[in-house]
Amino acid sequence: xxxxxxxxxxxxxxxxxxxxxxxxxxxxxxxxxxxxxxxxxxxxxxxxxxxxxxxxxxxxxxxxxxxxxxxxxxxxxxxxxxxxxxxxxxxxxxxxxxxxxxxxxxxxxxxxxxxxxxxxxxxxxxxxxxxxxxxxxxxxxxxxxxxxxxxxxxxxxxxxxxxxxxxxxxxxxxxxxxxxxxxxxxxxxxxxxxxxxxxxxxxxxxxxxxxxxxxxxxxxxxxxxxxxxxxxxxxxxxxxxxxxxxxxxxxxxxxxxxxxxxxxxxxxxxxxxxxxxxxxxxxxxxxxxxxxxxxxxxxxxxxxxxxxxxxxxxxxxxxxxxxxxxxxxxxxxxxx
Amino acid sequence: xxxxxxxxxxxxxxxxxxxxxxxxxxxxxxxxxxxxxxxxxxxxxxxxxxxxxxxxxxxxxxxxxxxxxxxxxxxxxxxxxxxxxxxxxxxxxxxxxxxxxxxxxxxxxxxxxxxxxxxxxxxxxxxxxxxxxxxxxxxxxxxxxxxxxxxxxxxxxxxxxxxxxxxxxxxxxxxxxxxxxxxxxxxxxxxxxxxxxxxxxxxxxxxxxxxxxxxxxxxxxxxxxxxxxxxxxxxxxxxxxxxxxxxxxxxxxxxxxxxxxxxxxxxxxxxxxxxxxxxxxxxxxxxxxxxxxxxxxxxxxxxxxxxxxxxxxxxxxxxxxxxx
Numbered sequence: 001x002x003x004x005x006x007x008x009x010x011x012x013x014x015x016x017x018x019x020x021x022x023x024x025x026x027x028x029x030x031x032x033x034x035x036x037x038x039x040x041x042x043x044x045x046x047x048x049x050x051x052x053x054x055x056x057x058x059x060x061x062x063x064x065x066x067x068x069x070x071x072x073x074x075x076x077x078x079x080x081x082x083x084x085x086x087x088x089x090x091x092x093x094x095x096x097x098x099x100x101x102x103x104x105x106x107x108x109x110x111x112x113x114x115x116x117x118x119x120x121x122x123x124x125x126x127x128x129x130x131x132x133x134x135x136x137x138x139x140x141x142x143x144x145x146x147x148x149x150x151x152x153x154x155x156x157x158x159x160x161x162x163x164x165x166x167x168x169x170x171x172x173x174x175x176x177x178x179x180x181x182x183x184x185x186x187x188x189x190x191x192x193x194x195x196x197x198x199x200x201x202x203x204x205x206x207x208x209x210x211x212x213x214x215x216x217x218x219x220x221x222x223x224x225x226x227x228x229x230x231x232x233x234x235x236x237x238x239x240x241x242x243x244x245x246x247x248x249x250x251x252x253x254x255x256x257x258x259x260x261x262x263x264x265x266x267x268x269x270x271x272x273x274x275x276x277x278x279x280x281x282x283x284x285x286x287x288x289x290x291x292x293x294x295x296x297x298x299x300x301x302x303x304x305x306x307x308x309x310x311x312x313x314x315x316x317x318x319x320x321x322x323x324x325x326x327x328x329x330x331x332x333x334x335x336x
Numbered sequence: 337x338x339x340x341x342x343x344x345x346x347x348x349x350x351x352x353x354x355x356x357x358x359x360x361x362x363x364x365x366x367x368x369x370x371x372x373x374x375x376x377x378x379x380x381x382x383x384x385x386x387x388x389x390x391x392x393x394x395x396x397x398x399x400x401x402x403x404x405x406x407x408x409x410x411x412x413x414x415x416x417x418x419x420x421x422x423x424x425x426x427x428x429x430x431x432x433x434x435x436x437x438x439x440x441x442x443x444x445x446x447x448x449x450x451x452x453x454x455x456x457x458x459x460x461x462x463x464x465x466x467x468x469x470x471x472x473x474x475x476x477x478x479x480x481x482x483x484x485x486x487x488x489x490x491x492x493x494x495x496x497x498x499x500x501x502x503x504x505x506x507x508x509x510x511x512x513x514x515x516x517x518x519x520x521x522x523x524x525x526x527x528x529x530x531x532x533x534x535x536x537x538x539x540x541x542x543x544x545x546x547x548x549x550x551x552x553x554x555x556x557x558x559x560x561x562x563x564x565x566x567x568x569x570x571x572x573x574x575x576x577x578x579x580x581x582x583x584x585x586x587x588x589x590x591x592x593x594x595x596x597x598x599x600x601x602x603x604x605x606x607x608x609x610x611x612x613x614x615x616x617x618x619x620x621x622x623x624x625x626x627x628x629x630x631x632x633x634x635x636x637x638x639x640x641x642x643x644x645x646x647x648x649x650x651x652x653x654x655x656x657x658x659x660x
Contacts, residue, residue: 088565103557105578150654
């Protein structure tokens, strides 16, 4: 039984000049204890995926889906109030800016206690012990003190840990981390990521890690979904994607990671995909990546479908079916 | 904490000092005979000596004898003052209790017709001349429909001994058999003046609450609160309002002076025996002694209340209270 099954999820933004697609027909599946990485550029719609699952889309956005099945219940069949209670009891989300995602007018203790009271209940004393346990489990050295502090009084890493503790307070089966480490410095980044991975393993909870940084995903995830312009471009096991990415966009993302030490070729420039992600109001004909794709050819003006590649996963590119002519390295060479 | 206290105290003293400079300066233009109580009679009188003597007299409660009534001005002020406080507090409560929820409602339904209706109505309320608005309400509610009394604080049939000067309290303290009826009557008398006086602050509170709430509702911590599965009620009234209240509190402080100025007109319309009406009559009678004392007292009260609100908003904001 899968923990999360999303089938044909579409999110539409109703702008003043008409509806715009944000996510189109996206399907993903996650099991308990699995770590799924979602990667894409800014504006690709990856955060919207998280918000859509959590039911936190702004009123100007609507979502449709065949089903969004979370721990055995279809969210699309629930009314909004019922749904928000159910989702909050099964899933939790951690945002990029932990400082601003905590309420500045309440202590961390009261914000943690509120969630505990809502989802676990119990006496004040019991909740206090649980709160201390939770803060301890996210690696806070003086939990007793942190309970009394306001969010602005603690550092970014500390408040992100507190935000994780608050997220864990509902004993989530699914933990969504939306760019959880982007606002932190590098050493704290590694700690927070390790913490998230360990916690999800300990609790057998699914972890959805959303980021623009492929390097973060490579070490920690079981599977990776690549999103571009609201479409799932490639979806496969992490080792397959790292070893042999099938979609030109995935290749481009991997090539844009700087290599340090011996792997870095002297004098070579870092690969960068030309152009920008197209605004939703000006989508290109055919493949969304078309105008930017280094391998674009005549056939790309047709709309691309997700195709299943054996021993790999799903790819939205007709070139993936053809025998591999150019390997991974020559793509960056072709750019020069 | 102590630093804040000292700073506020210094600011308060400075404001009051400037205030007394002004009132002292004004007295120089008054007819001489009206100021016998505060003019120094010593032979070597210079400006500084006179100012110090003036301060002494004011602090000793020697505010002079009213030219119109021949009674102590301080005593008169103390009789009229509670009525004004009662009216102002009622108006402030009315404005807050109606304005804040209205602002929240508008913010929640931003850009719908309800929101647009509220915003445009508040603009009308804000630009309404109070004297006209007051008379219109009296005409409708009191004269046409007979819902509320036309004027004064209490019906003539009740005889209530002034203890605190606050009619709502005095009626309850009274041991007359009709104490409760008198209380309701006093409440009845209070409603219309409070609405009239509270209209402008109501419009302002609604607008400030709306804009402050819209800003707060967009913030990340509200999204977190939703993700936690909290009820809509709790998100709005606890998480959002607590943050939205901070700018509202500052505006409340600034509105105090608007309220006090408003009493001059409102009390006259409703023959409300308060400081406002008392001062307006003093203007008509050229009662300089009363005017000078009233000006000084009201201005000092506004300054003091503003300082209290400042301290309050400091305590309400954890970011200021607990510096990292």
